[in-house]
Amino acid sequence: MKAATRETFGKTLLELGHAHSDIVVLDADLAKSTKSELFGNTFPDRFFECGIAEGNMIGIAAGLALAGKRPFACSFGCFLIGRFEQIRMSVSYNQAPVVLVGTHAGVTIGEDGHSQMALEDIGLMRNLPDMHVLQPTDAIDTPQIVSYLVEHRVPAYLRLTRQKMAPILPDTYTFSLSEGALLPQTPPPAEAQLLMLVSGGPAEAAMLAAQHLSADASIPTTCAVMNTLWPLPQTWLDSVITSNIQGIITVEDHYTTGGLGSIIAEHTSLPVQKIGIETYGQSGTESELIHHYGLDTQSIIEKSLAFHKGLNLSQL
Amino acid sequence: MDSKELSPTQLATLSDTLVDMRKVILKMIAEAKSGHPGGSLSAIDIIATLFLHRMKYTPEHYASLSEDVFVLSKGHGVPALYVVLQKVGLISDSLDLMSLRKLGSPLQGHPDRVRLPEVVASTGSLGQGLSMAVGIALAKKLNNDPHHVFVLSGDGELQEGQVWEALMFASKLKLTNLTVYIDRNQGQIDGPTETVMPLEPLDKKFEAFGWETHTIDGHNLEAIHKTAHLTSTQGPLCIIADTVKGHSVSFMEHKIKWHGVAPNDEELEQALNEIESKRNRERSV
Numbered sequence: 001m002k003a004a005t006r007e008t009f010g011k012t013l014l015e016l017g018h019a020h021s022d023i024v025v026l027d028a029d030l031a032k033s034t035k036s037e038l039f040g041n042t043f044p045d046r047f048f049e050c051g052i053a054e055g056n057m058i059g060i061a062a063g064l065a066l067a068g069k070r071p072f073a074c075s076f077g078c079f080l081i082g083r084f085e086q087i088r089m090s091v092s093y094n095q096a097p098v099v100l101v102g103t104h105a106g107v108t109i110g111e112d113g114h115s116q117m118a119l120e121d122i123g124l125m126r127n128l129p130d131m132h133v134l135q136p137t138d139a140i141d142t143p144q145i146v147s148y149l150v151e152h153r154v155p156a157y158l159r160l161t162r163q164k165m166a167p168i169l170p171d172t173y174t175f176s177l178s179e180g181a182l183l184p185q186t187p188p189p190a191e192a193q194l195l196m197l198v199s200g201g202p203a204e205a206a207m208l209a210a211q212h213l214s215a216d217a218s219i220p221t222t223c224a225v226m227n228t229l230w231p232l233p234q235t236w237l238d239s240v241i242t243s244n245i246q247g248i249i250t251v252e253d254h255y256t257t258g259g260l261g262s263i264i265a266e267h268t269s270l271p272v273q274k275i276g277i278e279t280y281g282q283s284g285t286e287s288e289l290i291h292h293y294g295l296d297t298q299s300i301i302e303k304s305l306a307f308h309k310g311l312n313l314s315q316l
Numbered sequence: 317m318d319s320k321e322l323s324p325t326q327l328a329t330l331s332d333t334l335v336d337m338r339k340v341i342l343k344m345i346a347e348a349k350s351g352h353p354g355g356s357l358s359a360i361d362i363i364a365t366l367f368l369h370r371m372k373y374t375p376e377h378y379a380s381l382s383e384d385v386f387v388l389s390k391g392h393g394v395p396a397l398y399v400v401l402q403k404v405g406l407i408s409d410s411l412d413l414m415s416l417r418k419l420g421s422p423l424q425g426h427p428d429r430v431r432l433p434e435v436v437a438s439t440g441s442l443g444q445g446l447s448m449a450v451g452i453a454l455a456k457k458l459n460n461d462p463h464h465v466f467v468l469s470g471d472g473e474l475q476e477g478q479v480w481e482a483l484m485f486a487s488k489l490k491l492t493n494l495t496v497y498i499d500r501n502q503g504q505i506d507g508p509t510e511t512v513m514p515l516e517p518l519d520k521k522f523e524a525f526g527w528e529t530h531t532i533d534g535h536n537l538e539a540i541h542k543t544a545h546l547t548s549t550q551g552p553l554c555i556i557a558d559t560v561k562g563h564s565v566s567f568m569e570h571k572i573k574w575h576g577v578a579p580n581d582e583e584l585e586q587a588l589n590e591i592e593s594k595r596n597r598e599r600s601v
Contacts, residue, residue: 064455
């Protein structure tokens with residue numbers, strides 16, 4: 001069943017709240033939207049409504065973390081990274097194990113428009129030493145990632161969607177911080193020409209595009225999700241960029257600078273086709289925006305075909 | 317347990333210790349050839365009195381934040397904190413205070429808790445210390461930990477909006493285990509606070525935000541000591557400490573220039589002599 005990763009996050013945190021009394025949750029007047037209210041309704045003594053004051057919320061979360069608590073500080077991703085100075089000093093430089101939960105990431109928040117869209121958050125957060133940047137895929141990896149963050153006292157940014165996500169990871173999937181995951185019905189890397197790496201919102205669209213390229217366009221394309229964006233899962237990445245891979249396509253609901261596309265382009269000498277957002281967002285329905293910004297399956301297929309054609313021409 | 321008044325002997329010893337501390341602060345900054353003498357000298361009386369005569373802690377546990385806690389929000393005043401931490405045994409005597417601001421030293425130009433956990437919080441980007449202290453005080457409430465959290469904030473940094481967000485929050489949560497001292501030395505880099513961005517009426521602003529507020533002479537050790545022992549059942553406490561930037565050195569006092577400049581050899585010698593002569597004067601009174 002489709003579920004927004006914010007929804008799965010909220011349910012998981014509530015469940016974990018029973019066994020982990022060190023979890024405290026903070027929100028800045030968006031508890032209904034971030035789903036932190038699910039925890040707050042059951043554990044009111046460990047839930048702190050900070051009002052529309054995200055900088056202070058982040059500072060308080062840092063203090064709670066330094067004093068031994070495991071705080072989750074929640075807001076829209078855009079409003080969290082707008083307080084980058086508090087994140088860089090109070091959380092990062094202190095190495096305070098705060099989980100910053102940024103929801104409604106990317107253009108898929110829809111009608112609210114650009115001001116509510118986090119599109120540069122991955123780029124900012126991964127510039128902070130020791131910051132863990134995680135973006136779950138569906139209702140299968142989200143609970144495991146939230147659980148990981150409860151059990152490991154690291155500063156982290158958890159990027160979540162309002163967009164409902166289809167379950168695409170196998171039921172047997174087990175999260176590992178140092179590995180991404182290959183998606184079903186696409187060829188293994190050793191048999192592929194292209195590698196398609198995706199994170200977050202467009203995961204299903206990318207998988208469907210890779211399946212189409214492999215089956216119908218005779219371009220075997222492996223598709224994998226990267227739910228750990230930082231620290232870079234380098235060994236795993238090297239293992240999927242096999243010698244037969246000619247080029248890499250990255251797909252993300254984030255600016256193509258700073259995010260997954262940049263991360264991969266920094267890591268490899270292979271040609272990289274970055275698919276993502278390249279300008280301001282705007283109002284529209286979720287599906288209109290996905291199509292407008294080229295994150296739907298058909299758009300991904302078209303860009304991939306053009307990229308593949310370019311690769312072959314350059315080899316002539 | 318400390319009584320709520322300093323005995324004449326305690327007061328004399330503390331005054332004497334503060335003469336030594338002021339001299340070390342200036343030597344450290346001179347040796348580093350950079351730093352913030354003005355705000356270190358305005359803050360030292362408050363920091364020393366809190367650590368020597370109010371706070372309860374042990375060297376083994378202080379950095380775990382399970383005891384009384386002090387957060388220096390005005391991170392640039394950190395030479396004063398380093399001197400006090402060493403005096404009370406929270407940092408080792410073997411740590412050379414003259415390594416201030418030198419490559420690899422735990423004594424960074426602004427507090428760094430990863431390199432020196434006893435500073436509690438990394439600060440230096442102004443306006444953030446109070447929020448962190450609020451978080452620590454909140455954790456203590458959740459843990460039923462009866463210890464107290466002290467914060468020393470600059471006056472200039474009150475211009476940061478985040479401070480007022482934290483004031484609202486601490487008041488809402490009735491954090492009776494939190495006391496903030498304001499080092500009200502009236503100066504900031506670009507000029508007097510009341511010219512750069514007026515703060516007054518400061519006491520009324522804190523009161524309006526739900527804080528019990530007292531104003532004292534921030535160099536009166538008895539007044540610092542007395543307010544440090546105040547508790548409120550209503551909420552957090554604010555002590556506005558009227559201080560003198562560059563206190564005890566005539567050519568530094570009230571001079572914005574000495575916010576962030578190190579004394580040269582001659583200036584250092586003159587400053588040390590002036591501070592020392594104050595000790596002699598105090599003794600002869």
